[in-house]
Amino acid sequence: MASTEAAELDTGKESVLEWAQKDNRRMLHVVYRVGDLDKTIKFYTECLGMKLLRKRDIPEERYTNAFLGYGPEDSHFVVELTYNYGVDKYDIGTGFGHFGIAVEDVYKTVDLVKAKGGKVSREAGPVKGGSTVIAFVDDPDGYKFELIQRPATPEPLCQVMLRVGDLDRSISFYEKALGMKLLRKRDNPEYKYTLAMMGYAEEDKTTVMELTYNYGVTEYTKGNAYAQIAIGTDDVYKTAEAVKVSGGKITRQPGPLPGISTKITACLDPDGWKTVFVDNKDFLKELE
Numbered sequence: 001m002a003s004t005e006a007a008e009l010d011t012g013k014e015s016v017l018e019w020a021q022k023d024n025r026r027m028l029h030v031v032y033r034v035g036d037l038d039k040t041i042k043f044y045t046e047c048l049g050m051k052l053l054r055k056r057d058i059p060e061e062r063y064t065n066a067f068l069g070y071g072p073e074d075s076h077f078v079v080e081l082t083y084n085y086g087v088d089k090y091d092i093g094t095g096f097g098h099f100g101i102a103v104e105d106v107y108k109t110v111d112l113v114k115a116k117g118g119k120v121s122r123e124a125g126p127v128k129g130g131s132t133v134i135a136f137v138d139d140p141d142g143y144k145f146e147l148i149q150r151p152a153t154p155e156p157l158c159q160v161m162l163r164v165g166d167l168d169r170s171i172s173f174y175e176k177a178l179g180m181k182l183l184r185k186r187d188n189p190e191y192k193y194t195l196a197m198m199g200y201a202e203e204d205k206t207t208v209m210e211l212t213y214n215y216g217v218t219e220y221t222k223g224n225a226y227a228q229i230a231i232g233t234d235d236v237y238k239t240a241e242a243v244k245v246s247g248g249k250i251t252r253q254p255g256p257l258p259g260i261s262t263k264i265t266a267c268l269d270p271d272g273w274k275t276v277f278v279d280n281k282d283f284l285k286e287l288e
Contacts, residue, residue, distance in 0.1 A: 013245040020179040020242040024234045024280060025200055027207045029067065030099070030160055031080045031227040032143065035088035037066055039140050040081055044068050047113045047137070048101060048145065049156075053078060062086075070156045073287055077157050077207040082227070090141065093223025095271070097212060098136065098144035100159025102204075106133045106149040113137045141225065153204055160229065161210035164271045165218035167194055170211050173269050174198045177246035178231065183208060192216075220271070228266070228274035232283055236265040239277045243267040252276075262286055 034040045044050040050068040057064045062085040069078030079099075103109045106124045113120060121144065122136035133149035146159065164170040174180045180198040187194045192215040199208035209229075233239045236254040243250060243265075251274065254265035263279040 016238060016241045016245060017176055019235075019238055020176065023179055023239065024232070025179050026232045027077050027200070028073070028230040028232050028278060028283065029069075029078045029080045030229050031082060033082045033084065033087070033090050033225050033227065034139075034141050035083070035090065036140060037064055037081060037083035041066055041068065043116070043118060043139055044079070047109075047116050047118050049103075050079075074284060077155060079157070080230075090225035091221075091223035092142055092225045093221040095163050095220030095222050095273075096143075096226040097161030097163055097210070098146050098159075099157065100146045100148055100161065100210070102148050102150040102153045102156045102158045104149070104152060106135050106147045109147050110135045110137065143225075150204065155206050158203065158207055159210050160207070161212060162271075162273055163212050163214065163217070163220050164269075164273075165213070165220070166270065167196055167211060167213035169270050170213075171196050171198065173246055173248060174209065174211070177243045177248050177267070177269075178275065179242075180209065222272060228276050230276045230278055232280045233277045234280055236263045236277050236279055240265040240267070256282075260286065 041052055045052060045068070050070060053067045053069060053073060055064065055066045064083045066081045067073060067078050068081070069076050110120055110124045119138040120135065121138050124133060124135040126133055135147045137145050137147065139145065148158065171182055175182065180200060183197040183199055183203055185194065185196045193212055195210055195212045197203060197208050197210055199206055240250055240254040247270070249268045250265065251268055252264065252266035254263065256263050262282040264276055266274060266276045268274055
């Protein structure tokens with residue numbers, strides 16, 4: 001009897017993990033906090049070429065959101081900025097790395113950032129040992145943006161880089177629970193790090209997660225600035241089950257949000273990075 005129950009349990013795990021691989025998932029937006037919303041919007045629109053897609057103020061909760069990106073939210077990955085009334089500074093921590101933006105001319109973009117008074121933390125130039133031209137710029141709150149020179153792409157907001165303490169463990173979790181694919185893995189012994197690109201499609205077509213492991217570093221501080229990634233799913237209940245059997249921690253049980261009825265569930269990965277899954281149909285209704 002016990003062996004039969006164990007077999008059924010294993011079959012159930014396999015079934016929900018197989019479903020997660022076939023689920024209709026897309027990275028929707030990344031949420032983080034800023035100290036001066038208007039100043040950040042100005043930097044993103046004037047220097048990085050983003051568009052302000054929508055803005056909402058929630059006075060009863062004392063915060064304002066702004067959504068910016070390179071195309072409509074129903075088809076593009078965007079940033080969701082949060083300004084909490086009266087809070088003008090946050091701690092980014094050591095775990096958050098950077099966002100990536102694909103541009104056709106890195107040198108021109110860097111010149112524009114400089115002309116607007118922005119901070120360039122790495123001048124434009126080829127990657128050491130390669131031909132790809134990159135640069136790093138800082139936004140008004142200190143979030144880093146890697147500018148990556150590429151031909152025109154359908155998704156310019158192309159990367160979110162987070163640091164992790166055990167890369168193989170993270171790859172396994174992102175494959176199983178999040179349904180992502182390992183697109184490539186690169187070890188750089190000279191600079192003592194290994195990175196893995198995870199996503200739902202190829203790097204030049206969609207946004208990807210860049211998970212970075214620095215040799216010998218197993219823990220990082222999260223700070224209180226970066227919040228979470230949101231990912232669309234056809235079923236938040238099955239998604240929550242997939243997270244559970246993959247060893248993830250559910251921080252919000254699946255179900256509708258009070259007031260707007262959008263179904264979500266939230267979880268933490270092995271390093272404590274938060275992901276919120278949002279019902280695809282409900283998300284589109286929110287945008288109407």
